[in-house]
Amino acid sequence: SAVISQKPSRDICQRGTSLTIQCQVDSQVTMMFWYRQQPGQSLTLIATANQGSEATYESGFVIDKFPISRPNLTFSTLTVSNMSPEDSSIYLCSVEGPPGVPYNEQFFGPGTRLTVL
């Protein structure tokens, strides 16, 4: 399995500010994904990030609100911009395709718990 770390693990932010979440993987991976889990809810995919190309966003999510970077095969960032209380969620990154793992298996980072006041 891949070892995934996220920073910060949690944060409390003021309305109107932005927060950048980092995701680091211990091996090179092709695909990285960002999910949002609102309180008491299931996980919803925000976007898929390929190294060297623009992220692909799901319906209801836009780049201006959730810009994503993928500078190399082990790292990605998600920024939550101009935050409002509705953005309070757990944000998780996941990876697919670490070496030696069957195609299509995904592993998740520990998540970033964001509270917006």
Add this chain to the structure above:
Amino acid sequence: AQKVTQAQTEISVVEKEDVTLDCVYETRDTTYYLFWYKQPPSGELVFLIRRNSFDEQNEISGRYSWNFQKSTSSFNFTITASQVVDSAVYFCALSEAVGYGGATNKLIFGTGTLLAVQP
């Protein structure tokens, strides 16, 4: 449309009871994958199992077992002799191939079942 339904919102059992978590899915793909994840109170998602659509064999791993039935589009999860440490939210998920040539796969999650195991 791709969809995963976990009709059981919450289940409460007493330790050592067996419990089955239901999962029903909808997909138009002929090749797909089904997953179960565990999310303990700490919040981290723990991968439990992946099953592809061509493999209908049931699987057992210790106290865990999975029953995959394509005829009813179900992928149910049973915990035998439950323990307090099994208390968590359990998510069933379906992979959907997207992108050019189906090269990208995203997970569609059910709403989760909160399992509470009482001592």
